[in-house]
Amino acid sequence: MDHQEFVNLLPLAGLDRLGPDEARALHEHLRGGCAECQAELRAYREAGAALAVALEGGHEAEHRVWENLEKRLHANAAAAHSLAHSASQPAHADGREHRGGAGWWRGVALVAILMVLALVVYDRSMVERMRMEQVHHLGQLESLSWELNGLRANLKAARIEADTLHSELSEHARLDRILMAPDLQLTRLSALTPARGVGAIVAFSHAYNQAMIHTFGLPEPPDDKLYELWWITRQSGPVKAGTFYARGHRTMEVQVSPPPAGQRVMMATVTLEPAGGTSKPTGPTYLRGTPDLE
Amino acid sequence: MRAGDAHALQALSLRYSRMLTAVAWRFLGDEAGAEEVVSDVFWKVWSDAKAFDAAQGSVAAWLVYLARNRAIDCLRTRSMHQGEIEKAPTQASADAGDDLDEAEHVQSVRAAVATLETEQRAVLEMVYFSDLSFAQIAERLGIPAETVKAKISGAMIKLRQALANRQK
Numbered sequence: 001m002d003h004q005e006f007v008n009l010l011p012l013a014g015l016d017r018l019g020p021d022e023a024r025a026l027h028e029h030l031r032g033g034c035a036e037c038q039a040e041l042r043a044y045r046e047a048g049a050a051l052a053v054a055l056e057g058g059h060e061a062e063h064r065v066w067e068n069l070e071k072r073l074h075a076n077a078a079a080a081h082s083l084a085h086s087a088s089q090p091a092h093a094d095g096r097e098h099r100g101g102a103g104w105w106r107g108v109a110l111v112a113i114l115m116v117l118a119l120v121v122y123d124r125s126m127v128e129r130m131r132m133e134q135v136h137h138l139g140q141l142e143s144l145s146w147e148l149n150g151l152r153a154n155l156k157a158a159r160i161e162a163d164t165l166h167s168e169l170s171e172h173a174r175l176d177r178i179l180m181a182p183d184l185q186l187t188r189l190s191a192l193t194p195a196r197g198v199g200a201i202v203a204f205s206h207a208y209n210q211a212m213i214h215t216f217g218l219p220e221p222p223d224d225k226l227y228e229l230w231w232i233t234r235q236s237g238p239v240k241a242g243t244f245y246a247r248g249h250r251t252m253e254v255q256v257s258p259p260p261a262g263q264r265v266m267m268a269t270v271t272l273e274p275a276g277g278t279s280k281p282t283g284p285t286y287l288r289g290t291p292d293l294e
Numbered sequence: 295m296r297a298g299d300a301h302a303l304q305a306l307s308l309r310y311s312r313m314l315t316a317v318a319w320r321f322l323g324d325e326a327g328a329e330e331v332v333s334d335v336f337w338k339v340w341s342d343a344k345a346f347d348a349a350q351g352s353v354a355a356w357l358v359y360l361a362r363n364r365a366i367d368c369l370r371t372r373s374m375h376q377g378e379i380e381k382a383p384t385q386a387s388a389d390a391g392d393d394l395d396e397a398e399h400v401q402s403v404r405a406a407v408a409t410l411e412t413e414q415r416a417v418l419e420m421v422y423f424s425d426l427s428f429a430q431i432a433e434r435l436g437i438p439a440e441t442v443k444a445k446i447s448g449a450m451i452k453l454r455q456a457l458a459n460r461q462k
Contacts, residue, residue, distance in 0.1 A: 011454075017421055043458070055316035057319055058316035064329050
């Protein structure tokens, strides 16, 4: 705040009506030694008090107020006198009772000190115990937090797996439908070099306009590559059918495009292409096959 | 008072009791409660006279400040809603007092206060003699809270100037 802003606060400060932040800021400003604002504030306080001075009323109150104060003064004086009197007991002739009295006070003081010490010791042991419990609870909390994180990770993995299974089920259902088609066409593909357990079956139906490839045993391609299925037709040569990944020699079912209508399929091949696929085969051929006789 | 002279306390209370009782009455609305507040104020002053700082204001201003705070505490304790500005019952005679100088001072201050417009004085008294927040005052007056603050500041500046002119 600049100086003018502090000056603007002074009228309300004179009425003791600043908010806590403003009051604090002004207090710091005055502590900083601003004589001008100090004088102004004093003047505004007087202005506020003037409202009180201008009030009427309170007649005869001064006598009653003074009577009240006198009573308090007397009560205060009496209490002080009583305390002074009890602290300065006159000694008896044989001194015995006085000494006994002093001894009684000493005993009380000693008991009080012992009680205070006992309380302090108890308090410290309680504090230590609570601290240990707190440490234990913190440890438990941390352990639970770890466990929770683990469960979250498991849940996430389970969700991913569930999504994958759902997807696979959908593809499987699609394949089943094609297999039931009246114009089902199957093409079996096998590896170029004999490889046990590696191959694919492509099923398509012009009636349903759908095609699926079911692969098995294909190795996982490098990160920047994927597999691509081609229809080799008499009329157009290689026609792009679709791309897919293989996951660690697992069986997979992937939807692909059926061959163009009216074109005779001579062969189907699967090649390894750059990620994103290509318009014509460029990579090595992994699988090849000819359609089953109709 | 700092020396523990009870006569000083008596002189102080006789001089300012009326004014402080009128202030407390504005908050509490009852005479006995107001006088009790005033007694508490003087007892506090008697117990802690060192707390007075002349650089911050006059004795009157300090006493009024203590009386307001004590009255507000009592008000909150009682959980009374003090909103209406109720004028203290006016007496048949003016508040002249025994001291002529004091009477002149009171008249001078009243004249300065009288320079305020009615609305300005009403807003100031509502702010000074109640525990209402600015928002509550604004609601009662039907104006925005920021306007209330501006009116109060304007009224205080005017009152301060009027008092300064009277002192010249």
